[in-house]
Amino acid sequence: MSAAELLTIGAGIGSGAIAAGLGYCCLYHNSQVVAPVISRIESSGSVALTFDDGPTPRFTEPILKLLAKANVQATFFCIGENILANRSLVSDMLSAGHCIGNHTWNHDHTGIFGSKSYWHRQVERTSDLIAELSGSPPRIFRAPMGFKTWQQAAAVRAAHMRYIGWRSWAWDTTNVSPQGIYRRITRRLAPGDIVLLHDGLEYARRQASQAATVAALPEILSSIIDRGWRAVSLGAL
Ligand SMILES: [Zn+2]
Incomplete structure (x- = not known):
């Protein structure tokens, strides 16, 4: 050679x-x-359930009912366009004590190639709408699919938000059964974990379903409560 x-x-x-x-x-x-990411909470007996890509009436409404029944608060990382179409669901979340985070304006998968100004628009427009409904801008951001770029991080920093990651997930945007979602979430769940689930549909999955997530949630909540843990919102921390 x-x-x-x-x-x-x-x-x-x-x-x-x-x-x-x-x-x-x-x-x-x-x-x-790229930026500091919080993926665990400092709490010996709590986990934080988070729901991404909503709000959507079909899935967010039953999830809110299940959380209320279990007397549990959670965090919803909402997409701006979905908030615009479902403002009353955000009001329902707020009045139930849940926390709202920013999950971009439209969850565009090509956003990873976006410029600084693209990211400022994605972040600010969503935060402004959340502030209009809640009275204050969100303090937390979750990147679509967890993908971060330096341009995105600059916009998140400028909006005074922290990145939130996750420790426990179930691939619940793919074709997983409720039993599969339950098993994946609960088998290695530990106190302090931030759990990723989905209550909504981003544009690329608008024909899909989160029915399996809704079906798995009662057992997931029971499993947390039976272990003597609490499920808390990130706003409580
Ligand atoms: Zn998402």
Whole structure:
């Protein structure tokens, strides 16, 4: 093998390693490289349930009823466009003591390539709408799919929000049964965990369903309560 060929292979490995490193920084939901991310709460006997991509009447309404029945508060990371179409659901969340977080204006999957001004618009427009309904802007942000970029982080910082990640999840936006969601969430659940579930549909999944999440929730709540833990909202911390 010639020196030139070796150099070519070396450059390939080098660029592959850089791409892998960048991928970890930006794509791994709890990566701290782009910005600090909170993925656990400091609480010995509590977990924090979070619901993303709502609000949507079909799934948020039954979830709110189940949470009320269990006397549990949670956190909802809402999409601006969904809030605009379902303002009353946000009012219901607030009056039940739940916490609202910013999950961008439209959850566009190409947003990872967005500029600083793109991210300022995505973040500010959503925070302004939440402030209009709740009286104060949200303090927490969850990146769509957990993907972070430096442009996005600048907008999140400028809006005085903290990134929230998650420790426990069930792939409940894919075709998982209620039993599968229950098992995945509860088998390794530990106090302090932030749990990711979904009560809504982002634009790319507007024909999909979160019915399995709704069906799994009573057992998940029972499992938390039976262990003597509490489920709390991030606003309570
Ligand atoms: Zn999402």
